[in-house]
Amino acid sequence: MKESDFLPGTLDMLILQTLTLEPMHGYGIAQFIRQRSKDVLQVGEGSLYPALQRLRVQGYIQAEWGESDNKRRARYYQLTRKGKNQLVKEVASFERVMEAIAHVMQPTG
Numbered sequence: 001m002k003e004s005d006f007l008p009g010t011l012d013m014l015i016l017q018t019l020t021l022e023p024m025h026g027y028g029i030a031q032f033i034r035q036r037s038k039d040v041l042q043v044g045e046g047s048l049y050p051a052l053q054r055l056r057v058q059g060y061i062q063a064e065w066g067e068s069d070n071k072r073r074a075r076y077y078q079l080t081r082k083g084k085n086q087l088v089k090e091v092a093s094f095e096r097v098m099e100a101i102a103h104v105m106q107p108t109g
Contacts, residue, residue, distance in 0.1 A: 015055060019077060026077070029052075030044075058082075059082045
């Protein structure tokens with residue numbers, strides 16, 4: 001499933017959740033989401049980096065330059081306190097939507 005198949009807002013939530021673990025660079029975030037979803041969710045650069053920029057402008061994450069494992073310069077993203085609060089809100093909203101979908105999908109009769 002590519003990022004265009006995600007429910008709206010889901011990518012931001014997944015990025016914020018990923019960054020609860022530790023600061024990561026963009027490629028690391030994309031790989032974590034892909035691996036954790038058992039290759040179902042694949043985030044391309046065309047969606048990832050605009051989402052990271054949007055989250056940074058909103059104050060949910062902060063970024064600083066560092067060196068990656070392969071000795072390349074990389075921007076590392078870290079969750080802020082505001083981002084942690086936003087993640088709680090997004091998870092609650094997501095769970096509400098998933099519950100509603102589950103109710104619709106239940107067989108009647």
